[in-house]
Amino acid sequence: MREFERKQLLERIEREGATIGANIPERITVQGEDIDLQEFVFEIRRRETVPAGERERVERAKKNLRRERLQRKQQIEDEETPISFEEGEELAKSIIGIDRALNALEQLGGADIESEAQAKEAADRKRWMKFLQKALGHNDDDSGVGVGRGRSR
Template identity: 35%
Template sequence: MTGSDATGVTDAEREALLDRVNDQSATIGASVPDEVEIDGTAVDLSTFIVECRKVDAIPPAMERKVASTREALRAERERRVERLETDPIDRETAETLAEAVIGIDRALNALSTIRHPSFADEHHADRLDGHERWLAFVDQVR
């Protein structure tokens, strides 16, 4: 598949871009885009993520918004990947789509880690819970 469609992007270039956007390490070093257009509406993504990270605990209303934003981003990612896979596009458009998909993936990663404790914090909390349960058991036995 080394042909070129009518607007210039070759099948090999398209495949390379698709491989890049599907690579797990593609988001390393990538930044969250300031804004993403979803269904014609601009979403101020960078500010939203910063606001979510400011609070100690995400209230249920904000959690719903985070979940719906994730859902919308996943759908937008699928649309852009499908366009990259199938649409007759030029090289510049294909590259722009790939970068946008990587930015969306970075945003999804950022949203999935909001207010989730680190492994070390979880381990420490589990150990404390275990010690507290043990002490409560010892108190009951006495």
């Protein structure tokens, strides 16, 4: 493959919107394991939310897909390993398919991540309020709000 062809393929896989109209590969070898990628993504996306037991599986799949994407990109980039332009095109096509699958899987976590962030923020506020109450000498069971220490009611 010539240098300008290599650059052209690399630009294509990094282009914004490269996944538009691209298909998720039906079957792909990721980290030496054959995966029915299209079926996996559609199975996970069919659900409203990802069950707790499946989250780890989805995260592991995303991690493996990212690793596989990087390896395939490096095959295109590596000038030392000769590949034909046709092989490079196939690699680029598979990378774009992996990106499409990753995009679909990434969209699943959006609502969960947002609700987790809100829960953490609420917990932080609650801890802060307890700290302030303790630091200011207020107890939760004090019913006399505004009544200072040592004063009678």
